[in-house]
Every structure is written in C-alpha cells, then in structure tokens.
Amino acid sequence: MKKHTTSILFSLLFALTSLLFFPGCTPSEQGSETNLKFEISFPEAAHAEAITGRVYVIISNDDSREPRLQISTMGQPFWGEDIEALAPGAAATIDGSTFGYPLESLADLPPGEYNVQGFVNIYTKFERSDGHTLWMHNDQWEGQHFNRSPGNLYSDVQKITIDPEKGGTIRLDCKNIIPPIEMPEDTKWVKRVKFKSEMLSEFWGQDIFLGATILLPKDYEEHPDSYYPVNYIQGHFSLGNPNRFSTEDPGEGNPRARAGYEFYQFWDSDEAPRFIAVTFQHPCPYYDDSYAVNSPNVGPYGDAIMQELIPYVEEQFRIIREPYARMLSGGSTGGWESLALQIFNPDFFGGTFSLCPDPVDFNYFQAVNIYEDENAYYKNRGWLKVPTPSDRYTDGMIRLTYEQRNHYELVRGTKGRSGEQVDIFEAVFGPIGEDGYVKELFDQKTGEIDKEVAAYWKENYDLHQYLRKNWATLGPKLKGKLHIYTGDMDTYYLNPAVELLEEYLEKTDPFYEGVVEYGDGEPHCWGPDRKDLQFLMAEQVKKNAPMPANTRMWNY
Numbered sequence: 001m002k003k004h005t006t007s008i009l010f011s012l013l014f015a016l017t018s019l020l021f022f023p024g025c026t027p028s029e030q031g032s033e034t035n036l037k038f039e040i041s042f043p044e045a046a047h048a049e050a051i052t053g054r055v056y057v058i059i060s061n062d063d064s065r066e067p068r069l070q071i072s073t074m075g076q077p078f079w080g081e082d083i084e085a086l087a088p089g090a091a092a093t094i095d096g097s098t099f100g101y102p103l104e105s106l107a108d109l110p111p112g113e114y115n116v117q118g119f120v121n122i123y124t125k126f127e128r129s130d131g132h133t134l135w136m137h138n139d140q141w142e143g144q145h146f147n148r149s150p151g152n153l154y155s156d157v158q159k160i161t162i163d164p165e166k167g168g169t170i171r172l173d174c175k176n177i178i179p180p181i182e183m184p185e186d187t188k189w190v191k192r193v194k195f196k197s198e199m200l201s202e203f204w205g206q207d208i209f210l211g212a213t214i215l216l217p218k219d220y221e222e223h224p225d226s227y228y229p230v231n232y233i234q235g236h237f238s239l240g241n242p243n244r245f246s247t248e249d250p251g252e253g254n255p256r257a258r259a260g261y262e263f264y265q266f267w268d269s270d271e272a273p274r275f276i277a278v279t280f281q282h283p284c285p286y287y288d289d290s291y292a293v294n295s296p297n298v299g300p301y302g303d304a305i306m307q308e309l310i311p312y313v314e315e316q317f318r319i320i321r322e323p324y325a326r327m328l329s330g331g332s333t334g335g336w337e338s339l340a341l342q343i344f345n346p347d348f349f350g351g352t353f354s355l356c357p358d359p360v361d362f363n364y365f366q367a368v369n370i371y372e373d374e375n376a377y378y379k380n381r382g383w384l385k386v387p388t389p390s391d392r393y394t395d396g397m398i399r400l401t402y403e404q405r406n407h408y409e410l411v412r413g414t415k416g417r418s419g420e421q422v423d424i425f426e427a428v429f430g431p432i433g434e435d436g437y438v439k440e441l442f443d444q445k446t447g448e449i450d451k452e453v454a455a456y457w458k459e460n461y462d463l464h465q466y467l468r469k470n471w472a473t474l475g476p477k478l479k480g481k482l483h484i485y486t487g488d489m490d491t492y493y494l495n496p497a498v499e500l501l502e503e504y505l506e507k508t509d510p511f512y513e514g515v516v517e518y519g520d521g522e523p524h525c526w527g528p529d530r531k532d533l534q535f536l537m538a539e540q541v542k543k544n545a546p547m548p549a550n551t552r553m554w555n556y
Contacts, residue, residue, distance in 0.1 A: 033096055033107060034095075034096040034105070034106050034107040034164040034165070034167060035096075035166075035167025035168070036095070036096065036106050036107075036109075036162065036163075036164045036166075036167045036168060036170075037093055037094065037095035037096070037106075037167075037168075037169050037170075038057045038079075038093070038094045038095070038116075038118065038169075038170050038171075038172060039091035039092070039093055039169060039170070039171045039172070040055045040056075040057065040091060040092050040093075040094065040118040040119075040120065040155075040172050040174060041088075041089060041090060041091040041092070041171070041172075041173055041174065042086075042088060042120055042153050042173070042174040042175065043088060043089065043173065043175050044088035044089065045175070046088075046153050046174065046175050046176070046177055047088060047120075047122070047153060047177075048088065049088075050085040050086055050087045050088070051083060051085070051086050051120060051122050051123075052083065052084050052085055052086075052122075052123050052125070052135050053082075053083055053120060053121045053122045053123040053135070053137070054080050054081065054082050054083065054120075054121045054123070054413060054414075054417075055080065055081055055083055055086075055092045055094065055118065055119065055120050055121070055174075056068075056071075056078050056079065056080045056094075056118070056119040056121070057078065057079050057094050057116065057117070057118055057119075057172065058070065058071060058076060058077070058078040058116070058117050058118075058119065059076065059077050059078070059109065059114045059115070059116050059162070060076040060077075060114060060115045060116075060117075061076070061112065061113075061114055061115070062076060062115075063115065066117060066154075066157055067115050067116065067117040067157060068117050068119050068147045068148075068154055069147060069148070071147055071412070073391075073400055073404065073405055073408050074399075074400070077100060077101070077102060077103045077109065078100060078101065078411060079094050079098045079099070079100035079101075079106065079411065080094075080098070080099075080100075080411050080412065080413070081093070081094055081098055082414055083120075091171070094106075096164075099407075099410065099411060100411055101404075101407050101408045101410075101411040102404065102407075102408070104407075106164055107164050108164075109162060109164050111161075111162065111163040111164070111165070112161070112162065113159060113160070113161045113162075114159070114160060114161075114162055115157050115158070115159055116157070116158050116159075116160050116162075116170065116172070117154060117155055117156075117157050117158070117172070118154065118155040118172030118173075118174050119147065119152070119153070119154045119155070119174065120152060120153040120154070120174045121137055121146040121149075121152055121413075122137070122151060122152055122153070123135040123136055123137055123138075123417075124136060124137070124138035124206060124285075126138075126204050126205050126206055126285065127205040128203060128204055128205055128299075128436070129202055129203050129204075129205065130203075130296075130432070130436075132432065132435075132436025133436065134285075134436050134437060136285035136286070136417055137149065137285065137413075137417065137419065138206060138285060139283040139284070139285065139288070140180070140181065141181045141183075141194075141209070141211075141239075141281075141283070142181055143236065143237030143238070143283055143288035144237070144283050144284075144286075144287050144288040144419040145288070145419065146412075146413075146419060148178060149178060150178050150179060150180045150181055151177065151178060152177075152178050153174035153175070153176065153177060153178075154174055154176050154178070155172040155173055155174045155175065155176065156173075156175075156176070158170075158172070181239075183239065184239055187247075188216075188221075189215060189216055189241075189245065189247070189264075189267075190213060190214065190215055190216070190241050190242075190245065191213075191214045191216065191317075192211065192212070192213050192214070192239075193211055193212050193214070193312065193313065193316060194209055194210070194211035194281070195209065195210060195211070195308075195312060196208070196209055197209065197210045197304045197308055197309075198308070199299075199300050199303055199304045199307070199308060200284075200299055200300065200301065200304050203299040203300060204285065204299060208284075208299075209281075210280070210281065210282050210304060210305070210308060210309045210312075211280070211281035211282075212278050212279065212280050212281060212309065212312075212313050213238075213239065213240070213241060213242060213278070213279045213281070214242075214276060214277070214278050214313065214316075214317055215241060215242040215243065215245050215267075215276070215277040215278075216276060216317070217267075217272075217274040217275060217276060217554075218267065218268050218269075218272065218274065219556070220318075223556060224318075225553075226274075226318065226553050226554055226556070227318045227319065227320045227553065227554065228274055228275060228276045228318060228319060228320060228325075228554045229275055229276070229319075229320055229325035229326070229327065229537070229538070229541045229554060230275065230276045230277070230278055230314075230319045230320070230325065230326055230327065231275050231276070231277045231278065231327045231328075231329055231533075231534075231537055232278050232280070232310070232326065232327065232328050232329075232338075232341075232349075233277060233278065233279045233280075233329050233330055233334065234279075234280065234292065234328065234329070234330030234333070234334030234335075234337035234338045234341070235279065235289070235330050235331060235332070235333060235334030235337075236288050236289055236332075236333055236334070237281055237282075237283045237288035237289055238279065238281075239281070241260070242277040242278065242279045243260070243263050243267075243277060243530045244256070244257075244259060244260030244263060245260055245263055245264050245267065245277075246260035246261050246263075246264055247261070247264050248261065249261050263530055263531070266531050266534075272531075272534060273534050273535065273537070273538035273554075273555070274554045274555060274556065275327075275534060275537065275538070275554075276317055276318075276319055278313055280292075280305065280309060282301055282304070282305060282309070284298050284299070284301065285298075286298055286416060286417070286419070286423060286424050286427040286428075287419055287420075287421075287423070287424035287427070288419070289333055289337075289424070290428075291333070291336065291337055291340070291424065291428040292305050292337040292340065292341055293337075293340055293344065293428065293461070295427065295428045295429075296431060296432050297416075297427040297428070297430065297431075297432055297437075297438050298427050298428055302341075302344065305341075306345060306348070320554075322546075322549075323347060323348055323349060323350050324350040324541060324544040324545050324546065324549070325350060325541055325545070326348065326349045326350050327349070327350060327351055327352070327353070327537040327540060327541065328341055328342055328349050328351070328352040328353070328354075329352070329353040329354070329355075329533055329537070330354060330355065331354075331355035331356050331525040331527065332355070332356050332357070332358060332494075332524065332525050333358055334354075334355075335354040335355045335356050335357030335358065335484075335525070336354070336357040336358035336359075336360065336463075338352045338353070338354045338357075339352055339354040339357050339360065339463060339482070339484065340463060342478070342481055342482065343463060343466065343467065343474065343478070346474055346477035346478050346481070347477055349481070350481065350540060350541065350544050351480070351481040351482075351483065351537070351540040351544070352481060352482060352483060353483045353485075353527075353528070353533055353536060353537065354482075354483065354484050354485070355484075355485045355486070355525050355526070355527035355528075356485070356486045356487065356490055356494055356524050356525035356526065356527065357484065357486070357494065357498065358425075358494060359425075359494060359497045360462075360463045360464055360497045360498060360500075360501050361462060361463070361464035361465075361497040361500040361501055362454070362457055362458060362462045362497075363497070363500060364493065364494075364496040364497035364500065365425075365497075366390065366402070366492055366493045366494065367388050367389050367390070367402065367493045368388055368402065368449075370441060370449060370454040370457060370458075371454055371458065373388075373449060374448070374449060375442070375446070375447045375448055375449060376388060376402055376406070376441075376442040376447040376448075376449055377401070377402055377403040377406075377446070377447030378403075378447065387401045387402070387403065388401065388402040388403070388447075389401055389402065389493065390402040390404065390405040390492070390493075391405070391491055391492060392489070392491060392493070393491075393523075394487075394489045394491075394521055394522070394523050396489070399491075402447070403447060405421075405422065406422055406444050406447070407444070407445075408420070409421075409422055409423050409444070410444045410445070415435075415437040415438070416437055416438040416440070423438075425441075426438045426440055426441055428461065429441075429456075429457045429460070429461040430453055430456065430457065431453065431456050439453055440453065441453045441454060441457065463501070464497070464500060464501045464504060467501075467504065467505075468504060471508055475508055475509070475510045475512065476510055478512060478514075479510060479511075479512065479513050480512075480513045480514060480543075480544070481514065482505070482512055482514035482515070483514055483515040483536070484498055484501070484502070484514070484515065484516045484517070485515075485516075485517050485518075485519070485526060485527030485528065486498045486517075486518060486519070486525075486526060486527070487518065487519040487521070487522025487523050487524065487525075487526035488518045488519065488520060488521065488522065489521050489522060489523055490522075490523060490524045490525075490526075491523045491524035492524055494524065495518065498516065498518075501516075502516040
C-alpha cells in the first residue's frame with residue numbers, strides 16, 4: 001500500500017506565521033465606536049406572535065444575489081443579535097457593540113454604497129425529555145439553512161450609502177416570508193419516504209422527521225422476485241437524487257450536472273452492479289445532519305436510524321436484509337458517519353467505504369490537538385503566537401483560520417445554534433451544559449480549551465480510541481470491512497487523523513484486513529469515484545455472501 005504523508009506541524013509553521021501580517025485576518029480592536037445602528041422589525045401580517053430567535057443585518061457590495069444568500073465564511077459582512085419575545089412592530093437593534101463577521105464592528109465598515117437586508121431567524125421552544133428547555137431553529141426540511149428556511153422573515157433589499165463615522169439609523173422591515181419547500185416528485189427511478197420519528201419526537205418534545213431518497217436499480221419493476229444489496233449513503237441533508245443521478249442531459253456547460261447524467265448512463269447500463277442506493281435525511285435542531293449516533297445534546301439519532309429509518313426503508317423496498325448485503329459509504333460528514341455506523345454496529349453492516357472522514361482521532365481535530373493544545377485558535381511557540389488554520393489550498397496556502405471559522409459561526413448563532421460545522425461537532429461529541437445547551441470544548445471568542453470537555457470527547461466519540469479500547473471484541477467482527485480514503489492535502493486537515501488511525505490498524509491483532517489509501521496532493525474529498533465504488537461494494541458483497549446466497553439474483 002502506497003502511503004503519502006504530510007508533516008502538518010512543521011510544514012505549516014512558516015505559512016501560518018505569515019498570517020500574523022495579513023490585514024483583516026484578526027478581529028478589530030475592542031472599543032471601536034459608531035453611532036450607526038439598524039432597527040429590525042416585522043409586521044403582524046408576516047408573523048402575528050412574538051418571536052424568540054435571532055436577527056441579522058447583511059451588508060453587501062455584490063449585486064448578484066440577495067445579501068441573505070451571500071452569508072458564508074468567505075462571504076459578505078453580517079451582524080447578529082439574539083431576540084426574546086420580540087413583538088410585531090417592535091424593533092431589535094444592531095449597532096456598534098454587535099459582534100459581526102468578517103468585520104467585528106459596524107465601525108469597521110468602509111464608507112460606501114451597499115445593498116442592505118434584514119433577516120429574522122425564528123426559534124422553536126423545545127421542552128426536551130431530559131428536563132431542559134431550549135430555543136432552537138426547527139428545521140423545515142431545508143437542511144438547517146436559516147437564510148432560506150420556510151417561515152423565516154426578511155426585508156426588501158435597500159441600496160444605501162453608509163458612513164459609520166456619520167452614523168444614523170436604518171430601519172429594516174422584515175415583511176417577506178420564505179415559502180415552504182417543494183418536495184420533488186417520485187419517478188420510475190427515484191422514490192422518497194418521510195415519517196415522524198417517535199424516538200426523536202419524544203426526546204425533543206416536538207415532531208422530528210426522518211426521511212430517505214431511494215434510487216432503484218435498472219429493471220426493478222421487471223424483476224419482482226429479485227432482492228438487492230444496498231448502499232446506505234451518508235452525508236449532508238439533500239433532497240437531491242443519490243449520486244446526483246439525473247436522466248436529463250445538461251450538455252457540456254455544467255460539469256456537476258453532467259456527472260449526474262453520466263452516472264445515470266452507467267446505472268442504466270449492463271455493466272452496473274444492481275444495487276439499491278439510499279441517502280438518509282436526518283436533520284436535527286443543531287445541523288443539517290445528526291452524525292447518526294446517540295448524543296446527549298442531539299438525542300438518540302443512532303437508535304432512530306437503526307431501529308426506525310432502516311427498517312422502514314427495508315420494509316418498503318426489496319433489500320436483502322442481511323449484514324453481508326448492507327454497504328455503507330459517504331464523504332466528509334458522511335465519511336465519519338459511515339465509519340461510525342460500521343464501528344458501532346459491526347454485526348449489522350457488511351462493509352464501509354469512507355471518504356475523507358471528519359476527525360477520527362482528536363489529537364488532530366482538524367489542526368487542533370484537543371488533548372494537548374491550550375487554545376484552539378493559536379499555537380504557542382515560545383514568544384510566537386501562531387494562528388491555527390482551518391482550511392487550506394493544495395499548495396499549502398491557508399484559506400481560513402480556525403478563529404475566523406468559529407467567529408463566523410458565533411455570529412450565525414450563540415449557544416451552538418449556528419447550524420454550522422464546528423457547532424455540530426460540539427453538540428454531538430460534547431456533554432450538556434448547566435443551561436441545557438452544549439458545554440463547549442472551547443470558548444468561541446477566545447479559543448481557550450476546556451480539558452474536562454476534551455476528556456469527555458475522548459471517552460465517547462474519538463473513533464481511534466474506541467477501536468483501541470474494544471478491538472478484542474470488535475476486531476473479528478470488523479475484519480475486512482473498513483475502507484478509508486483521503487487526500488493527503490485534505491482541505492480541512494482531516495488526513496493526519498486518518499494517518500494516526502492507520503498506524504494503529506496496521507498493528508492490530510486480529511489484523512483488520514481493510515484498506516487505507518491516500519491521494520497524493522489531493523484535497524477534500526478524494527477517493528474512488530461513484531462508478532468505482534459500485535464495483536468495490538459489489539465485490540465486497542459477493543466475497544462475504546454466505547452459502548447458499550444467490551448473488552445471481554441481483555446480477556441480471
């Protein structure tokens with residue numbers, strides 16, 4: 001096996017120290033003052049009741065889209081404030097004291113003409129079964145994207161000349177309501193299911209739904225007696241088709257859509273292994289995806305998937321309900337989930353093909369060592385304070401620091417309510433705080449790490465540590481089932497954790513007999529393409545099929 005390794009520590013120090021000199025890389029100095037303020041309200045016609053949630057103002061110099069659709073780590077400046085029982089017609093204020101991203105204060109905004117928009121993110125009251133009451137954004141089947149979530153409110157876009165030194169009050173009336181999501185219709189190839197989860201609804205005290213999108217094999221209806229192996233594909237919430245499957249030829253101008261059409265051509269060909277492909281929908285109040293495990297903060301999603309969602313799908317469609325025929329795959333979030341589902345349910349699944357999994361060893365929680373580092377945002381190197389990176393390009397240049405990413409999430413939502421990546425890590429891996437919200441691994445403003453929380457993460461969700469502790473019983477059950485792929489220049493520094501895991505797996509007794517492969521110089525999310533994965537999984541099923549299983553039944 002060829003392995004491409006990187007030295008994350010030494011190769012980055014030179015690049016990282018240069019970040020200290022980048023303008024705009026760190027928040028503005030405290031004490032910036034301006035008399036500029038925004039008053040954000042909503043009319044009774046848009047929402048008749050008082051709202052607890054969060055309000056935002058987004059300021060953009062880009063005319064291509066509404067400002068609310070330009071919020072991202074690399075996007076336009078925005079500021080946010082929590083609101084509690086704000087009545088129709090009343091105003092919430094965003095001013096110079098409000099924390100923003102990427103500009104910390106409104107005082108940092110250069111004078112100029114901008115597109116300005118106000119927004120109201122409505123929270124739902126969750127009276128959880130553990131006795132805690134939380135106010136969270138309740139997913140409306142949009143995948144925890146508050147800026148396009150049905151029922152949320154936004155103002156018209158105003159083009160305004162702004163000068164923070166001159167100040168002034170700008171009023172934004174959020175009179176527009178985001179409409180409900182339109183569900184795609186079923187087709188010959190693609191079917192959808194959605195149902196209320198009794199387990200999750202009981203935990204959250206509100207109706208929580210699970211769903212799945214099912215891609216059927218060629219001639220499924222013509223072979224009513226055939227049962228098929230299944231690929232349970234893990235990943236972010238989407239109502240799109242598994243593997244971007246599309247019967248429409250988009251031409252050559254859209255490579256992403258073209259890839260979906262080319263996969264359809266493969267799926268409809270004689271060479272494609274006959275599988276049923278299933279993508280799960282399990283958004284939670286913290287994120288577009290639950291991470292498919294049980295968690296004190298997120299709830300019993302692992303049990304709900306294993307005991308409600310999978311049985312529901314397998315009863316509706318002709319899936320071989322045997323471990324050897326149940327494959328797992330996924331990338332990034334889905335890479336971690338597909339690996340965790342296999343590890344935590346070793347007898348239920350027959351193999352996982354995990355691409356670029358999220359941190360599998362928290363010695364490398366991306367570029368943070370949660371066990372040894374004192375601060376998530378900086379590495380102390382003698383007299384130097386070196387920023388910790390979050391994202392990089394394949395040439396090693398830093399795209400985003402960890403402080404920047406987390407300040408972005410903090411502006412989106414306090415108490416872990418950003419609906420973003422690090423907040424869901426905190427929610428899934430961490431314990432519950434005294435107020436019922438997540439007890440954070442590190443302070444989002446300063447980056448200071450809580451070592452007690454780090455110890456909790458290690459004990460419960462560090463996959464490498466879990467395998468080490470339990471290999472005597474897990475090893476025989478996982479033999480030949482673990483297949484992991486990652487680029488050795490992963491965009492989010494996920495490959496070093498995989499390397500630590502591989503070092504252990506190569507020494508296991510009994511030997512794991514799996515695969516860990518690295519793409520030389522490849523970013524997130526390198527691995528076998530969708531066609532190759534189908535062949536790899538088909539071979540896995542055939543290899544592990546017990547006698548007298550009839551594999552010809554699904555190889556017509």
